[in-house]
Amino acid sequence: MNPSNKRLLFWLGVIAVITVSVLVVISGTKTNPQDQANKTTTLSEPISEIDNTKGNKDAKIQIVEYSDFQCPACASYFPILRDVMKEFGNYVYFSYRNFPIRSKHLNADISAYAAEAAARQGKFWEMHDLLFENQTFWSGESGEAAQVLFTQYANQLGLDTQKFMADMADKNIQRKVDDDLESGLNSGVQGTPSVFVDGKKLEFNLSLDEFRVLIRQKLENQTK
Numbered sequence: 001m002n003p004s005n006k007r008l009l010f011w012l013g014v015i016a017v018i019t020v021s022v023l024v025v026i027s028g029t030k031t032n033p034q035d036q037a038n039k040t041t042t043l044s045e046p047i048s049e050i051d052n053t054k055g056n057k058d059a060k061i062q063i064v065e066y067s068d069f070q071c072p073a074c075a076s077y078f079p080i081l082r083d084v085m086k087e088f089g090n091y092v093y094f095s096y097r098n099f100p101i102r103s104k105h106l107n108a109d110i111s112a113y114a115a116e117a118a119a120r121q122g123k124f125w126e127m128h129d130l131l132f133e134n135q136t137f138w139s140g141e142s143g144e145a146a147q148v149l150f151t152q153y154a155n156q157l158g159l160d161t162q163k164f165m166a167d168m169a170d171k172n173i174q175r176k177v178d179d180d181l182e183s184g185l186n187s188g189v190q191g192t193p194s195v196f197v198d199g200k201k202l203e204f205n206l207s208l209d210e211f212r213v214l215i216r217q218k219l220e221n222q223t224k
Contacts, residue, residue: 041201044186051095052124055085059093061218064196066097066184069112069131070105070139074193077205078132084211091219096128098180099192107139107146112177114150117167121159
C-alpha cells in the first residue's frame with residue numbers, strides 16, 4: 001500500500017472514531033420521552049394562608065398565577081385577571097405567587113419584596129397593581145433607584161415607609177419569594193405568567209372572554 005493510501009485510511013479511521021464518540025454523547029444526553037411525559041403540570045402546593053389571595057375563600061374554583069412584576073407579558077396579562085376577579089370574585093379564590101425571572105429581570109426580586117412588604121401592612125394588591133401599572137417607569141432603573149420609586153408608591157398607599165423599607169430587607173420576606181419560586185418550579189412552571197385553574201396548569205393564557213366561558217362552565221357543572 002502506498003503512503004498516500006495509508007494516510008487516507010488513517011484519517012478515515014479517525015473520522016469514524018470521532019463520529020461514534022459524538023453519537024454516544026448525543027444519545028447519552030437525549031431527553032427520555034417518558035421523562036418529558038412525567039413532567040408535572042399540576043400545582044404542587046394548594047393555596048394556603050401564607051399566600052396573597054383575594055376573592056371567595058370558600059369558592060370551589062381556584063386560580064393560582066405565577067408571575068414576575070418586571071415581566072412585560074405579566075403586565076399585559078394582569079388586567080385580564082383583575083377583570084376576571086371583578087366579575088367572578090364571589091365564585092373564585094385567586095392567589096398570586098412570585099416567580100422572579102432573575103436571569104432576565106434585574107429588579108424582579110426587589111419588586112417582589114416591595115409587594116410582600118406592602119402585604120405586611122395589608123396593601124399587597126394595591127402595591128401589586130401599582131407595580132404593574134408603572135412597570136415601564138421602574139423596570140429600567142438600577143436597584144437603588146427602583147427602590148426609591150417603590151418607597152414612593154408605599155407612601156402613596158399610606159404605608160409606614162420606614163417599616164416598608166425595613167420589611168423589604170427582611171430575610172423572611174426574601175425567603176417567602178424563594179419559596180414561591182420553588183413551588184412554581186415543582187409545579188412545572190417554566191415562564192411567566194403561568195396560570196393554574198383548580199390545580200391544573202393552563203396550556204396557554206386565556207383571554208377574558210375565554211375565562212368567562214371556562215368559569216361559567218365550571219359553575220354550571222357544580223349545579224349538576
